[in-house]
Amino acid sequence: MVATPSFASADQHSAASALSMAQDKILSCYSAARDAEAAGANITTLTGTLTQAGSLLDKADLAYYKNDFDTALSYAQQSQSELDNFLSRAEDLRSAAAQQRSVDFWINMVGSIVGAFAVIGVGVALWMWTARKNKKTGEQSSGSSKV
Numbered sequence: 001m002v003a004t005p006s007f008a009s010a011d012q013h014s015a016a017s018a019l020s021m022a023q024d025k026i027l028s029c030y031s032a033a034r035d036a037e038a039a040g041a042n043i044t045t046l047t048g049t050l051t052q053a054g055s056l057l058d059k060a061d062l063a064y065y066k067n068d069f070d071t072a073l074s075y076a077q078q079s080q081s082e083l084d085n086f087l088s089r090a091e092d093l094r095s096a097a098a099q100q101r102s103v104d105f106w107i108n109m110v111g112s113i114v115g116a117f118a119v120i121g122v123g124v125a126l127w128m129w130t131a132r133k134n135k136k137t138g139e140q141s142s143g144s145s146k147v
Helices: 006-038 044-065 069-082 086-146
Strands: none
Touching: 006 044, 006 069, 006 086, 044 069, 044 086
C-alpha cells in the first residue's frame, strides 16, 4: 500500500468536488438555454458562454487526470465563474421570447379579424353600389321605354 500525504488527498478531493459541481452547473445551464431556445429566444450569447465554460471544464478534466489537482481546481472554478448569472440571463431571454410570441399572436389575431371585417365591409359596399347602379339603370331603361 502506498501512503500519500493528506494534503494531496485533500487537493484531489477538492478538485473532484469542483469538477462535479462544474459539470452539474453546465448541465443545468444547458437545460436553461435549451428551454430559452424552445421559447424562440436567440441564444447565441448563451451558447458562447456555454462553450467557454465547457472548454475550461475540459482543461480541468485533463489536469485532473494528469494529477495536477491545483490546476484542475482552478479551471473548474473558472468554469463555474463563467456561468455566473447564466440561469437568470437564460430565463430573461426565455421570458422575453415568450412575451414576444404572445404579442405576435395577438397582432396576428387582431390583424386577421380587422382584415376579415375590411373584406366583408368592402364586399357589402360594392354590393350596395352595384345594386344602386343597377336600380338606376333599370329606372332609366324603364323610363326610356315609356317614351
